[in-house]
Amino acid sequence: MLAPMTTAMESPNAAPVEAGVAATLEGFLSSIATRAFRFAETGLRHREDARDVVQDAMTKMLAYRDRPASEWTPLFWSILRSRIVDAQRRGVLRLRWLSPNGDEQESVDWTDPGADPSRSHEGKEAWQRIVDALRRLPRRQREAFSLRVFEELDVATTARAMGCSEGAVKTHLSRAREALQKQLEDFR
Numbered sequence: 520m521l522a523p524m525t526t527a528m529e530s531p532n533a534a535p536v537e538a539g540v541a542a543t544l545e546g547f548l549s550s551i552a553t554r555a556f557r558f559a560e561t562g563l564r565h566r567e568d569a570r571d572v573v574q575d576a577m578t579k580m581l582a583y584r585d586r587p588a589s590e591w592t593p594l595f596w597s598i599l600r601s602r603i604v605d606a607q608r609r610g611v612l613r614l615r616w617l618s619p620n621g622d623e624q625e626s627v628d629w630t631d632p633g634a635d636p637s638r639s640h641e642g643k644e645a646w647q648r649i650v651d652a653l654r655r656l657p658r659r660q661r662e663a664f665s666l667r668v669f670e671e672l673d674v675a676t677t678a679r680a681m682g683c684s685e686g687a688v689k690t691h692l693s694r695a696r697e698a699l700q701k702q703l704e705d706f707r
Contacts (some may be wrong), residue, residue, distance in 0.1 A: 544584040547591050555599055556663050561653050562603045569609070570603040583694050596666060596680035604658075652702040656695055659683075663691035664699070 551571065559569035576599040583594055653661050659681070666677045667688070678685045 522625065535672075545589070547595075548580060551592075551595065552577070554670060555595070558597065558669070559599065559603055560656070561650055561665065562661065563606055563610070564654060568606055572606050573599065576602045591678045592672065593679040596672070596677075597677050597682065600662060600682075604679070607658075648703065649699075655702065656698055659687075660691045660695035660698065663688050664695035667692050679699065 526687055555573045555576065556569055559572045560566060563572065576595065579598050580591070585590070586594065589694075593618050652665065656664065662681055663677060666672045667674070667681060672680065674685045674688050678688045683690060
């Protein structure tokens with residue numbers, strides 16, 4: 520499972536597939552791997568931790584293969600969220616400053632198959648600004664925004680994935696949009 524997931528996460532051209540379209544749980548997991556990795560990396564700010572968390576969430580999902588495909592999406596995002604929170608808690612307890620590379624932030628390799636280098640650079644710069652702005656949001660706002668906007672989940676599914684009410688999702692999303700608008704105002 521590790522080798523195919525790593526390949527799927529690295530593939531920049533992985534097409535998103537809805538849970539209803541994926542015939543098997545493995546198909547669903549491979550279709551969501553890249554987005555899950557980016558979601559985890561945004562929350563954890565560390566590439567290897569994000570890979571571990573996504574791998575753990577996908578392994579946990581295998582226990583739910585008998586569930587209907589319509590339940591896979593909210594269930595997976597809920598599991599992934601829990602794994603991210605657990606990793607964040609462990610990170611607080613870890614003494615990263617003791618490791619030789621503990622304070623270094625690895626840059627994200629955003630490969631772009633496009634031919635124009637200046638457009639590629641502008642796209643990478645824009646995405647990096649968005650990621651930086653998302654990282655400054657409180658965790659719940661970041662999760663609501665990512666699940667609703669990037670993953671295009673509906674309010675009810677997002678609420679189930681986050682373990683809160685639909686009203687709370689709407690509140691978190693509204694506050695996230697307002698904060699992002701302020702942070703990215705000069706970038707327009």
